[in-house]
Amino acid sequence: MNVKIKSVSPMIGTELSFPSYATAGSAGLDLAACIEETITVAPGERVKIPTGLAVQMPNEQMVGLVFPRSGNAWKHGISLTNAVGVIDSDYTGEIQVILQNLDAEKPFEINKGDRIAQLLFMPVMQVNLQVVEELGDTDRGAGGFGSTGK
Template identity: 40%
Template sequence: MIRVRILDRRLPDPFPLPSFSTPGSAGMDLRAMPDDVLRLAPGDRVKIPSGLAIHIGDPSIAGLVFPRSGLGSRGLVLSNLTGVIDADYTGPLTLALWNAGEETLEIRPGDRVAQIVFVSVVRPDWDIVDDHHFTERGEGGFGHTGT
């Protein structure tokens, strides 16, 4: 159960709360809730409220905020690329948007501009070692397997 606090009076009416669009959806759409229509010229960055605050509460869960793929293909992405919502964060979900495209984009109140995916978090302990066991890959790094 994720606790949600509504911060914008336009939620949940006329704009619905985040939900899964299809039975197979991994993410729930987040809406931009600016006071008025915003125009983002190419290269512009803006922080827009989502109208919500959440409290996950369970340290084995985190929320990851991604751009929506359709808008991302037009250049609207998150300026931090992926947002991480920690289990103990209780503040507003603010969407840091960046127009990385070549055309001016309009963001209207209620537009679905991002999505949140809840994922399991593994919290490992460190095992300090002097060396690792040899693997077939070994220490090959960036591009070592070719293109």
């Protein structure tokens, strides 16, 4: 499936590359920081980092999802403030990543070209909501958090 990608920064294609899959089995494309100067993220602080890229989905049945990088999360406590970023099929602006430093003590430096997140493309389905008075019975029912055991 083809997804259109566009540079919105003069750094892309010269100083920074377009994203690519790291291995044949990679699910996501690494997104890099498209910044001129190093940004230091203090403990607990959140920052919005531009990627210099914009994409256009081929149709309404696709969404781009921005996930944290597991290495940054584990080694440095860096994650996405909104857990997962959603790029709707009709959004064609620059992809920006909201990072947060969850480490209680250490600041984290982001440099030009650092891989800060990963982008996955997935199918999406819009539904028609049907308002009802009752929902059907299931084994779980309304059992919430922890109701199915450990």
